[in-house]
């Protein structure tokens with residue numbers, strides 16, 4: 001037997017799989033399990049009919065470019081569409097600032113390749129998105145966490161952390177944040193705090209990587225577009241790299257997303273992307289572009305806000321009924337996730353096999369921490385299951401939690 005570890009790079013030896021993917025595999029093994037693990041959009045919301053028509057027209061063979069290699073930065077029509085889409089979010093972007101990516105996940109990978117040297121410190125929220133953790137760690141960054149408050153990242157702690165790390169001689173190229181309905185906590189950074197965060201970045205001379213997949217999916221009973229104004233909209237001196245995606249509003253299977261960055265950095269992203277995939281899938285971009293041009297996206301987004309708000313309501317109703325004495329959670333004002341804190345003695349990682357036996361699965365909160373985290377937290381995605389299954393899933397989860405040794 002060959003010992004292949006001898007041939008692996010140091011980075012590859014350190015690579016870790018995503019806890020969320022693992023939970024996804026576990027739950028698809030058994031049909032009777034209700035899964036709140038992956039943050040998948042609801043497949044029954046996809047505009048199938050529109051996609052069918054668009055794909056049939058694009059694949060008629062009249063336009064060879066539909067199946068050709070395209071420019072690394074993306075199909076020009078889609079780049080122009082992104083100028084328009086981010087314009088509606090108050091971001092003034094021009095074509096040289098934009099790169100279309102194969103999902104925002106590729107955007108995070110490009111950010112890592114272009115901005116991180118091995119040993120650099122990257123600042124992240126505690127807890128934070130696992131996909132960012134893996135992308136940054138693959139480039140051998142040390143991730144250092146910053147606490148969150150009810151209105152998002154704790155600015156005092158942030159400043160202490162950067163002072164400490166730089167005091168220790170570390171290079172800190174950027175802070176990674178998900179300001180809108182954060183994955184995993186569902187939290188929203190307050191408007192005043194957004195301004196102060198930009199001022200902080202200027203004072204400390206650091207970049208901000210702003211990841212915004214959920215900003216359009218605010219729930220109208222408790223949030224408005226003003227609450228989700230991107231940091232990038234007020235980025236006067238070009239410190240923010242902004243990522244967003246069509247995954248949550250059209251469909252994640254297309255793997256079409258984008259980056260907006262200062263033009264000089266966008267050029268570096270383009271070079272890194274050439275090595276990764278030459279270009280994002282041409283057909284996918286064209287379908288997404290047509291869906292935008294024909295108004296499918298514009299019609300879809302308000303429907304999704306109502307759809308996911310109803311599911312949030314179904315889940316919080318069930319949680320209130322089953323767990324109000326045992327658990328706490330911030331009420332999400334948008335997005336896909338509920339972040340639940342269980343009684344102190346409960347270990348959500350150790351509870352996973354018992355939850356599976358009980359017919360339900362979640363992601364243990366520890367997956368989202370870059371340092372020892374609260375082991376009594378779980379992330380529940382309310383996006384994919386229907387309200388009846390949400391209700392039954394929470395009933396099952398509550399039974400498991402009540403039987404746990406505390």
Ligand SMILES: Cc1ncc(COP(=O)(O)O)c(C=O)c1O
Pocket residue numbers: 039102103104105106129131178183211213244245246247252256257
């Ligand atoms: C915060 C965050 N960033 C990035 C992504 C990845 O999105 P995409 O499907 O565009 O790769 C997700 C998906 O769940 C996410 O929650």
